[in-house]
Amino acid sequence: MLPVLRPLLVALADKCAEREQLEELLIEAEQDLGKAPARDRIELEVRLDTNLAERKRLFEALARHGIEVKDPALGLIDFHAQRGAELVYLCYRLGEPAITHWHPLEEGFSGRQPLESEPEMLRA
Numbered sequence: 001m002l003p004v005l006r007p008l009l010v011a012l013a014d015k016c017a018e019r020e021q022l023e024e025l026l027i028e029a030e031q032d033l034g035k036a037p038a039r040d041r042i043e044l045e046v047r048l049d050t051n052l053a054e055r056k057r058l059f060e061a062l063a064r065h066g067i068e069v070k071d072p073a074l075g076l077i078d079f080h081a082q083r084g085a086e087l088v089y090l091c092y093r094l095g096e097p098a099i100t101h102w103h104p105l106e107e108g109f110s111g112r113q114p115l116e117s118e119p120e121m122l123r124a
Contacts, residue, residue, distance in 0.1 A: 002092070002099065005065065009075035009094045012058040016073040019051050076109065090115070 026044045055072070062069055062077065068089075070076045075094020080087055081102060091112055092099045101112040 001065070005062070005067065005077070005092075006094070008058055008061055009077065012055060012062070012069070012072045013075050013094060015051055015055045015058065019048065019055070022048050022051060070109070078103075 022044055026041065026048065029041045029044060059069060059072075066079050068078045070078055070091075076091070077093075078089035078091045081090045082088070083102065086104075088102050088104055090099050090102050091109070092101075093109075100115050102115055103109075103111040103113060
């Protein structure tokens with residue numbers, strides 16, 4: 001699954017970084033109202049709209065795989081798994097070599113536990 005997900009997560013993280021840059025440029029352009037041409041501000045707004053549409057498309061592509069994006073800039077995702085009778089999350093962060101952790105549904109990243117202690121989940 002990771003070979004499919006990694007490119008989507010990289011693209012999403014890139015789009016998040018791009019959004020931050022565009023927002024900073026737009027703030028600068030708005031502060032320089034008298035100096036920056038209106039078309040520059042309009043171009044930045046169009047680029048932000050395009051960025052939003054691209055991020056939405058990536059979120060939807062990940063959701064089709066059952067992925068819940070927890071932090072798009074970090075590439076932090078969760079997806080459901082069974083731990084005995086309990087529904088839990090397997091979790092992954094972009095840059096990790098494999099899916100190596102899980103946590104209860106009501107806990108987040110700080111509650112991550114290694115999969116190696118749950119061999120039955122590794123077979124799922």
